[in-house]
Amino acid sequence: xxxxxxxxxxxxxxxxxxxxxxxxxxxxxxxxxxxxxxxxxxxxxxxxxxxxxxxxxxxxxxxxxxxxxxxxxxxxxxxxxxxxxxxxxxxxxxxxxxxxxxxxxxxxxxxxxxxxxxxxxxxxxxxxxxxxxxxxxxxxxxxxxxxxxxxxxxxxxxxxxxxxxxxxxxxxxxxxxxxxxxxxxxxxx
Numbered sequence: 197x198x199x200x201x202x203x204x205x206x207x208x209x210x211x212x213x214x215x216x217x218x219x220x221x222x223x224x225x226x227x228x229x230x231x232x233x234x235x236x237x238x239x240x241x242x243x244x245x246x247x248x249x250x251x252x253x254x255x256x257x258x259x260x261x262x263x264x265x266x267x268x269x270x271x272x273x274x275x276x277x278x279x280x281x282x283x284x285x286x287x288x289x290x291x292x293x294x295x296x297x298x299x300x301x302x303x304x305x306x307x308x309x310x311x312x313x314x315x316x317x318x319x320x321x322x323x324x325x326x327x328x329x330x331x332x333x334x335x336x337x338x339x340x341x342x343x344x345x346x347x348x349x350x351x352x353x354x355x356x357x358x359x360x361x362x363x364x365x366x367x368x369x370x371x372x373x374x375x376x377x378x379x380x381x382x383x384x385x
Contacts (some may be wrong), residue, residue, distance in 0.1 A: 198225055202369070203336045210289060224376070237305070238355060244277060245321060246269050249298055252270065252354070255382040264380050266379065270295060270296065270377065270379075273293065273311075274294075274295050274377075275292050277291065278291070278293055278313070279343065279349065287353055291294070291314050291372070291374070292314040292315045292318075292367050292368070292369060292372055292373065292374035293312075293315070293374055293375075294310050294311070294312055294313075294320060294346070294365055294366065294367040294374045294375075294377045295310060295311045295315040295377060296308070296309070296310055296363075296365060296377045297309045297310060297345075297357065297381050299363055299379050299381050300382070301352065301357050301381070301382070301383055301384060303379055304351060304352050304353075305349045305350060305351050305352060305356070306324075306349070306350045306351075306352060306357045306381060307347075307348075307384060308322045308335075308347065308348040308349070308350075308365065309345065309347050309350050310345060310346045310347070310367070310377070311343050311344070311345055311363055312333065312343075312344040312346055312368075312374075312381060313343075313344070314372075314374075315367055315369035315372070315374075316337070316344055316368055316369070317337055318336075318337045318367060318368050318369030318370065319334050319335065319336055319367070319368055319371070320334065320335055320336075320337060320346035320348070320365055320366065320368070321333070321334045321365070321366050321368070322334075322335075322348045322350070322364070322365045323365075323366075324350075324355070324360050324361040324363050325361065325363070325364075326355075326359060326361040329355075329356055329357070330384065331350065331354050332363075333348050333350045333354075334346040334348070335347055337367065337369065346367060347367075352384075352385050354381050355383075355385065357383075357385070358383055358384050358385045359382070359383065360380050360381070360382050360383075361380070361381050361382075361383055362381075363378065363379050363380065363381045364376045364378045365377045365378075366376070376381065
């Protein structure tokens with residue numbers, strides 16, 4: 197007895213492959229085209245695409261240039277002080293060098309941040325003067341992440357007037373004091 201061979205119908209198989217291919221195409225189009233356009237964190241208020249970070253690539257402002265130059269000069273001065281310590285230091289003690297890393301008004305307080313080299317304990321004193329007016333505040337030298345610092349915050353209510361004040365910061369540990377680090381600070385009440 198011979199078996200009769202029927203020709204197989206390939207039509208359902210072709211339809212199934214076409215449906216799977218169409219589904220893959222739609223999924224790829226969604227993830228590559230439609231989804232990125234609907235991500236609200238990647239668009240501005242006007243709907244334009246923007247980069248993920250908001251780095252300001254504009255040229256530096258005059259204030260940024262002045263701040264950079266002032267910090268450069270202070271760093272050079274402090275490096276010279278490290279290399280040529282004052283002779284008034286008692287023998288066996290190293291000089292204390294204080295560097296102002298930031299000083300300015302933040303909301304309703306004046307924030308002074310310094311880096312201390314040559315002392316692990318002690319105090320630093322920030323003195324602000326404007327004409328005959330003086331405001332003084334003291335903070336402690338502490339270890340912060342990888343350096344010794346002294347941070348001082350002064351409420352703007354301690355200052356009797358707005359304007360530019362001359363700031364001088366001195367660090368002291370035992371009987372050894374640093375040379376004063378100075379910087380003008382603008383205060384708006």
